[in-house]
Amino acid sequence: MWNKPFEKLRRRMTCLYAAIFGALILVIVAAAYTFIWWEILAHEKENLVAQIYHEGEEWVESEEPPCSEAAMRSGKMLAYFVDADGTKVILNQLGQGEAGQEIMQHKADWPKEMNTSRLLRMQGANGVRYRYLAAVAPVIDGDKQLGRLYMFKNMEFYYYAAYKTLFLLLCIALVLYFAACYFGYWLAGRNIRPLSNMYAKQQQFTADASHEMRTPLAVMKLAVQGLQEDEDSRLSDFAKESVAMLQSESERLSRLTENLMTLARSDEDFLPVYTAQVDMTAMCKKVAAQMTLLAAEKRLQLEQAIQDNLIMLGDEMALSRLLIILLDNAMKYSPEQTQITLRAAKVKTHLVLEVRDEGCGISDEDKQKIFDRFFRVDKARSRSQGGLGLGLSLALAIVRQHGGSIKVLDNKPRGTIIYVKLPMAAK
Numbered sequence: 001m002w003n004k005p006f007e008k009l010r011r012r013m014t015c016l017y018a019a020i021f022g023a024l025i026l027v028i029v030a031a032a033y034t035f036i037w038w039e040i041l042a043h044e045k046e047n048l049v050a051q052i053y054h055e056g057e058e059w060v061e062s063e064e065p066p067c068s069e070a071a072m073r074s075g076k077m078l079a080y081f082v083d084a085d086g087t088k089v090i091l092n093q094l095g096q097g098e099a100g101q102e103i104m105q106h107k108a109d110w111p112k113e114m115n116t117s118r119l120l121r122m123q124g125a126n127g128v129r130y131r132y133l134a135a136v137a138p139v140i141d142g143d144k145q146l147g148r149l150y151m152f153k154n155m156e157f158y159y160y161a162a163y164k165t166l167f168l169l170l171c172i173a174l175v176l177y178f179a180a181c182y183f184g185y186w187l188a189g190r191n192i193r194p195l196s197n198m199y200a201k202q203q204q205f206t207a208d209a210s211h212e213m214r215t216p217l218a219v220m221k222l223a224v225q226g227l228q229e230d231e232d233s234r235l236s237d238f239a240k241e242s243v244a245m246l247q248s249e250s251e252r253l254s255r256l257t258e259n260l261m262t263l264a265r266s267d268e269d270f271l272p273v274y275t276a277q278v279d280m281t282a283m284c285k286k287v288a289a290q291m292t293l294l295a296a297e298k299r300l301q302l303e304q305a306i307q308d309n310l311i312m313l314g315d316e317m318a319l320s321r322l323l324i325i326l327l328d329n330a331m332k333y334s335p336e337q338t339q340i341t342l343r344a345a346k347v348k349t350h351l352v353l354e355v356r357d358e359g360c361g362i363s364d365e366d367k368q369k370i371f372d373r374f375f376r377v378d379k380a381r382s383r384s385q386g387g388l389g390l391g392l393s394l395a396l397a398i399v400r401q402h403g404g405s406i407k408v409l410d411n412k413p414r415g416t417i418i419y420v421k422l423p424m425a426a427k
Contacts (some may be wrong), residue, residue: 010188017184018277022177029173033166034255040158041133046116047133052151055079056139059149066151067093075099078132079320080150081139090147098124098310103132103152110150112134119155131155278319280310280351284344287323291331299336305343312351312424314402322398326418330357333416346424353420356411367408371396395420 011161055066059081066079072095073138080103081091094100102122111118117135124130139146214313284306295302330340338358345352371392395418399406404422411417 006192007294009192010185012088012324013188014181014185017151017187018177021180021184025173025176025180029169033162033169034355036165036249037126040162041119044133044153044158046156048117048133048151048153049115049137050136054150055137055150055151056146057135059139060141060146065091065093066149073097073281074154076105076154078152080152081147082150083147084138084145086148098126099130099132099154102130102324110134114138114148118396119348120152131159138333152221173359194229250417251253275313276316278312278314278343280312280315280319281306281308283316283320284310284323284342287320287327288342290329291324294328294330295340298331298334300331301336303339305341305345308347310344312422314422315398318398318401325395326353326355326420329391330355330359330416330418333359335359338415347421349424351422351424353422355418358411358415360415361410361414370408371406 049118055064058064059066066081067077071077072093075095075097078095078100079093080089080092081093082089094103102124103120106120106122109118109120110135113136114136117133120130120134122130122132131154134150134152135156136148136150139149155189213306253256288302288304288306292302306328327342334340334357341354341356342358343352343354396406399420400421402422404420406418406420408416409419
């Protein structure tokens with residue numbers, strides 16, 4: 001079974017392969033249809049000119065009309081015989097039907113040069129379309145040209161056959177396209193399998209390592225806490241500083257371990273979801289109140305714009321963690337004496353959360369990477385403030401867990417907006 005990101009990659013690759021195969025199939029079908037139709041038309045043009053010469057010879061010998069009465073009545077074949085100058089009509093076999101009348105009205109479109117042909121496309125007064133292949137050749141008696149003979153062959157049968165052929169080719173193309181889609185899906189899976197296996201092993205290692213680190217870290221924290229609380233120990237100032245440093249780093253490693261385990265579970269869709277009604281108004285105000293103290297320490301002002309009666313279905317603990325991550329991240333990148341704003345409001349059927357800061361902002365290039373794990377815009381500053389580069393990755397996992405979306409916007413004239421949109425009903 002594929003990991004969700006790799007399944008999405010496989011589908012995108014399948015769509016790309018399907019588009020390429022589909023384009024190739026359409027080009028082949030179009031080329032085949034055009035070639036077949038061109039060959040048929042060229043063959044019919046050649047045959048019609050040859051037929052005119054044959055009918056001309058019979059006229060010289062017995063004055064037999066070029067077209068039979070049955071062919072004229074059905075409109076299958078029509079003829080028009082004039083003298084060499086084209087001023088005198090020797091024989092008119094266009095008949096009294098609408099097809100013959102339309103051909104006569106389009107006399108300017110008839111072929112001009114001898115031994116040439118032309119396809120006539122016409123439409124009658126009643127909306128009926130007529131397609132005739134017209135050709136002209138001389139009628140010669142010995143060394144004398146008696147006149148020029150025009151013959152018109154009804155091409156409706158060929159158009160009907162061409163449409164049937166095109167329909168058959170499209171059906172074959174459709175079958176080939178579905179086969180190509182299946183082949184593309186298989187090919188995409190084969191191409192990304194090595195990458196997926198490597199990722200799975202890395203993921204398993206991260207989850208196993210994080211799990212194994214929890215116990216020794218807990219022991220270290222207890223040991224450090226015991227040293228700090230042991231009043232009988234006579235520790236030097238340097239030893240006390242070292243113990244405090246151990247406590248700080250063990251807490252940092254504990255947070256890193258928990259975050260890695262959470263992200264590993266989210267990758268495998270094992271992130272637990274405890275869906276219940278959550279009073280987001282109360283939660284936002286509670287989290288804002290907690291973070292106001294931290295903001296005051298950093299000489300920042302935390303403002304609230306929280307709408308009343310915001311109720312949604314979701315995981316209360318995860319949503320609270322989401323707010324803390326976003327506010328904490330804004331505080332890390334905000335200079336002193338600036339303002340951070342938390343906004344929560346209902347927009348149609350969604351809850352919108354916004355965290356605005358007045359920091360230096362994020363470049364367009366970094367906006368594409370900010371939710372990547374361990375990515376930090378200002379690495380030196382993040383390390384000095386204890387940043388792990390996992391906060392926004394966790395935020396993204398929580399938002400996706402609730403079927404929402406998160407994006408980064410510019411806060412004019414300066415700063416950044418983290419914009420979160422969550423459905424008010426559980427998904």
